[in-house]
Amino acid sequence: xxxxxxxxxxxxxxxxxxxxxxxxxxxxxxxxxxxxxxxxxxxxxxxxxxxxxxxxxxxxxxxxxxxxxxxxxxxxxxxxxxxxxxxxxxxxxxxxxxxxxxxxxxxxxxxxxxxxxxxxxxxxxxxxxxxxxxxxxxxxxxxxxxxxxxxxxxxxxxxxxxxxxxxxxxxxxxxxxxxxxxxxxxxxxxxxxxxxxxxxxxxxxxxxxxxxxxxxxxxxxxxxxxxxxxxxxxxxxxxxxxxxxxxxxxxxxxxxxxxxxxxxxxxxxxxxxxxxxxxxxxxxxxxxxxxxxxxxxxxxxxxxxxxxxxxxxxxxxxxxxxxxxxxxxxxxxxxxxxxxxxxxxxxxxxxxxxxxxxxxxxxxx
Amino acid sequence: xxxxxxxxxxxxxxxxxxxxxxxxxxxxxxxxxxxxxxxxxxxxxxxxxxxxxxxxxxxxxxxxxxxxxxxxxxxxxxxxxxxxxxxxxxxxxxxxxxxxxxxxxxxxxxxxxxxxxxxxxxxxxxxxxxxxxxxxxxxxxxxxxxxxxxxxxxxxxxxxxxxxxxxxxxxxxxxxxxxxxxxxxxxxxxxxxxxxxxxxxxxxxxxxxxxxxxxxxxx
Numbered sequence: 001x002x003x004x005x006x007x008x009x010x011x012x013x014x015x016x017x018x019x020x021x022x023x024x025x026x027x028x029x030x031x032x033x034x035x036x037x038x039x040x041x042x043x044x045x046x047x048x049x050x051x052x053x054x055x056x057x058x059x060x061x062x063x064x065x066x067x068x069x070x071x072x073x074x075x076x077x078x079x080x081x082x083x084x085x086x087x088x089x090x091x092x093x094x095x096x097x098x099x100x101x102x103x104x105x106x107x108x109x110x111x112x113x114x115x116x117x118x119x120x121x122x123x124x125x126x127x128x129x130x131x132x133x134x135x136x137x138x139x140x141x142x143x144x145x146x147x148x149x150x151x152x153x154x155x156x157x158x159x160x161x162x163x164x165x166x167x168x169x170x171x172x173x174x175x176x177x178x179x180x181x182x183x184x185x186x187x188x189x190x191x192x193x194x195x196x197x198x199x200x201x202x203x204x205x206x207x208x209x210x211x212x213x214x215x216x217x218x219x220x221x222x223x224x225x226x227x228x229x230x231x232x233x234x235x236x237x238x239x240x241x242x243x244x245x246x247x248x249x250x251x252x253x254x255x256x257x258x259x260x261x262x263x264x265x266x267x268x269x270x271x272x273x274x275x276x277x278x279x280x281x282x283x284x285x286x287x288x289x290x291x292x293x294x295x296x297x298x299x300x301x302x303x304x305x306x307x308x309x310x311x312x313x314x315x316x317x318x319x320x321x322x323x324x325x326x327x328x329x330x331x332x333x334x335x336x337x338x339x340x341x342x343x344x345x346x347x348x349x350x351x352x353x354x355x356x357x358x359x360x361x362x363x364x365x
Numbered sequence: 366x367x368x369x370x371x372x373x374x375x376x377x378x379x380x381x382x383x384x385x386x387x388x389x390x391x392x393x394x395x396x397x398x399x400x401x402x403x404x405x406x407x408x409x410x411x412x413x414x415x416x417x418x419x420x421x422x423x424x425x426x427x428x429x430x431x432x433x434x435x436x437x438x439x440x441x442x443x444x445x446x447x448x449x450x451x452x453x454x455x456x457x458x459x460x461x462x463x464x465x466x467x468x469x470x471x472x473x474x475x476x477x478x479x480x481x482x483x484x485x486x487x488x489x490x491x492x493x494x495x496x497x498x499x500x501x502x503x504x505x506x507x508x509x510x511x512x513x514x515x516x517x518x519x520x521x522x523x524x525x526x527x528x529x530x531x532x533x534x535x536x537x538x539x540x541x542x543x544x545x546x547x548x549x550x551x552x553x554x555x556x557x558x559x560x561x562x563x564x565x566x567x568x569x570x571x572x573x574x575x576x577x578x579x580x581x582x583x584x
Contacts, residue, residue: 080492103496110494120489124507124581133503134493165583185493 024094025055026189026221027079032088034074034245048074049085050245056238058188061215061222063236063253065229065268071245072225076191079223080112081105093188110138113182113220117194119174121166127153127177128162134184152180156210172203179210183220190214190222196231208235229272233257233329241265257327258299258334274325275336282365285322291342294352297360298326299334304358315351317343338364368552379542380562386460386528386538391521393464398471398520401427403501405472406479413487413497413505427469435466435527439534454535463527467520474516482508511582518574522567539563 034049048071056062066072077083078090081097090097097108121130131152135145153159156176166174175195182190192211196204212235214220224236232239232253240250243264249256257273260266269275276295277285285293298305305326312319319341326335341348352361369376401423407413408420433441439462443453446461482505490500506513529540539559547556 082488082491106494106496108494109492112492114489114492116485116489118483118485120483120485122486122489122504122508124510133490133495136503137493137495137499167583181493191492 024058025091026058026060026093027054027056027223028089028091029054029075029078030089030091032075032078032090033086034071034078034083035086047245049078051088052245052247054240054247054250056221056223058221059215059219060238061211061224061236063224063226063232063239064242065226065232065239066242067227070242072242073193075242076193076223076225079189080109080114080191082109110134110185111187111189113185113187113190115175115178115182115190115192115195117197119166119171119178119198121174121177121181123166125165126162127158127164127166127169130166130177131180131184134181138185148184149180152183155183156180170203171199172206175199175203175207176210179207179214183214183218186218188219188221190220192222192224194225194227197226197228204231205234211235229268233272233327237330241268254329254332254334257329273327273335274323276362276364277323277338281323285338285340286365289320289322289340291318291340292348292363293322293338293340293365295324295336295338295362295364296355297334297336297362299360307358308355311351311355312339312341315343315347315354317341317347317351366554368546368550369554369558372546372555375546376542376558376562379537379539379559382456382531382536383525383528383538383540383563383566386456386463386531386536387521387524389460390463390467390524390528391517393460394467394471394524395517395520397464397468399475401468401472402475402479403506405476406505407497407501409476413500423472427472430466430469431473433466435463436530436533438462438466439530443534456531456536456538458534459528459531459536463524466527467524470523471517471520474520475513478509478512478516479505481512511578514574514578514581518571518578521570521574525563525567525570 030053032049032052033047036046036048038045050071052075064072064075074083078085079092081090081100085098088098092108092112095108097105100108122133125133128149131149132145135148140148149162150159153162156179158173158176158180161169161173161177166177169177178195190211195211196207199207208231211222211224215222215235222235224231226232236253238251239253239256240247241256241262241264242248249260249262249265256265257269260269266275276297282293296308298308319339321337322340323338324336326333326337341351352363355361405420405423405427408416408423410417410420430438439459442462442465443458446458447453450457450461452458486504486508487500490504495503528536528538529543531538532541532544539562543556543559546552547554547559
């Protein structure tokens, strides 16, 4: 929060607070459910969100990950009341929105930006008019709109594209327009619904960097919906894993990545983190390497890693690294390294006992 | 050919009458149809202002009138025409009947074209706090403008076609001209002259419509 916001918030409707002033959660969901009526007569209603409670603190980049159909897109639409919740309580910025009349909800939505997988730009309007649209809805004056749109175009690096139409832009440029449009009314909260899923890896990184800047420079809280764990890895500070309409695990990204508690979370984590080798991978390792195969799990430990290797080197055993890697999440390292260790059984047992006091050791084969 | 030369005056009068009927019908039917189609679109289940009762009423009315052959419809609405515009015959009576028929046809075309607007774009506008009527006016209609222009072009050609039966209730126009001076007097040249002018007119309209739509769609 050290950097002052670059953009000024020149409108009466903006509520720009710095995160530290507000210890209350920006978004709080309590026992929220959402059911849709049965699609056919006599069928049972579809439960899209099942008793979800979550808090998003101001300043967070909060990731929600899950497979398609897990309910994450529905969940995010409850937060800006694009869909009404069936039961439970949703507070945004301290205001209960589930009981709010539609007219008032429009005011709430003005203070929440949203970006989409398919960008959802207005094809009949220029880039400039797309970004100006929410400002017109908010009732800003012509001069205010012109100043704000110019600022935003500059911020997303598309000042030269103001007069272009969306179908003249690349996917990454379109999403940058989407971001500028979502930020136009200086919202405190930005909802990103699979915002990078239609983009190639390189453009994805560009857009994620831009979102990071939005969070850092303007203190905008971001809720990121994705099915890609590397998106969470690169920008989120906290993460919730959804499955079957429920939040099955949530916490700091580092904790969930380094020590996932749930099988579904583990599957997601395994897409970006090489953990303990699977039985099939073990069979291959077994064939190619002699000795005992051991996986050592490091949690937040560059120091413990050095100590482990010193212990191994002085124990009179031979070892080689056969699988795994070290990951960096928000400046903290963790990972799983699988070693093939050769030597006398006694020597290996001694050294494993020694290092297991520092780190988790699993003998896998 | 000589006969056509003799009837030159009547020919151009007929052409102007056709233009008059088409333009007036397009204006009235176009506006009423746009309104009806927009009501259909906005009140359909799951749409901006979904209202099952209104949707069903408008839907049933349109479905009731649409299948009636125009040549019968003219006779059927003649009493109503006398009541509303004071006459049941002539070009204006035809415009009256044709405007009603065109409204229903246009309503369907408008509804279909508005439905092509991506729900995601509407959701984006909602997420910015825009209300239903604003979304309709500033998002749905502009986004559907290209297809709407093509739809209206299509309807306009159909309207030209339908004005040809104006003679039935004492109206004029190129259709009547071809009937009276061409077909009934065994003068194929006259018939073909009227046909040629109609074809030129329709081609011109279609070209203009395509050009406008392309300009709007920027493709």
